[in-house]
Structures are given as C-alpha cells and as structure tokens.
Amino acid sequence: MILTINGRNTHPTNIQNKLCRALIISLFTWRRKNASDDSEHPYGWWGDSFPSIANDKIGSRLYLLSRAKLTNQTANFAKIYIKEAVQWMLDDGLASRIDVSVKRTDLTVLVATINIYKKDGSNEEFRFDNLWSDINV
DSSP states (O other), rough: OOETTTTTTEEEGOOOOHHHHHHHHHHSSSSOOOOOOOSSOOOSSSGSSSSTTOOOOOOGGGGGGSSOOOOHHHHHHHHHHHHHHHHHHHHSEEEEEEEEEEEEEETTTTEEEEEETTSSEEEEEEETOOEEEEEOO
C-alpha cells in the first residue's frame, strides 16, 4: 500500500515520524464493527472484544465505506470514523486537540486533513490526498 501524505507518496513502513505512524495505524487498522453497523464483515482486532480498559478499541471503521458511493454524506461518515479512530490520542494525553477535515474534491477523490495539536503547543498536519483510494485498495 502506498499512501500520499502531504503530497508525498510513501510506503507506511518507511515513515520515521512516530506521530504519523500512530495516525496510520489508527486509520488503516480495521476496528471491529459496531452492532448497529450495516456490514456482514466484523473485521477488527480480536483483542477489542476483551479490552483491558473498558471500550478501548484499536483502528477505524473506514473500511465500512469501501463499498459505498462517494458522496458528501460518505465524506461526513469518514470524518466521524477518523475522529473516532484518533480519540485515543486525546484520551491518552498525546494531543490536546485534533481537528479533522474531510472533503470530496472530485467524483473519486476524498481528501482528509488531520491537524494534531500537542501538549507543548506545537502541531502537526497530515493530509491524505486521496483517502478514498487508500480505503479501496
């Protein structure tokens, strides 16, 4: 899988930035579906069924969008799933604030921008230039 992050094509295993690696794991590791999700595939890490901390889960539910038509509503779901996937960074004190922007820029292009504000006041922005193709690998 090759990701385009901030305009650069890269393989996830080549990323040295620890925050970026944590973000990639959060977004592209499939979380177990919720009981209310309309999917026949549960996916997700089996450990989410037996968390050591109540409701502690790994990954995102972005995979639920892989068979959907790309619409503005799909972009809204992607934003919800991304926020859900990075919530642990706030809960664990890694970030003080996280801003997520997702927009459809073409019939087949979904751009996601995640701005992570750290406790020291600095921030890092990560833009996935075509999240739609990353989900539909």
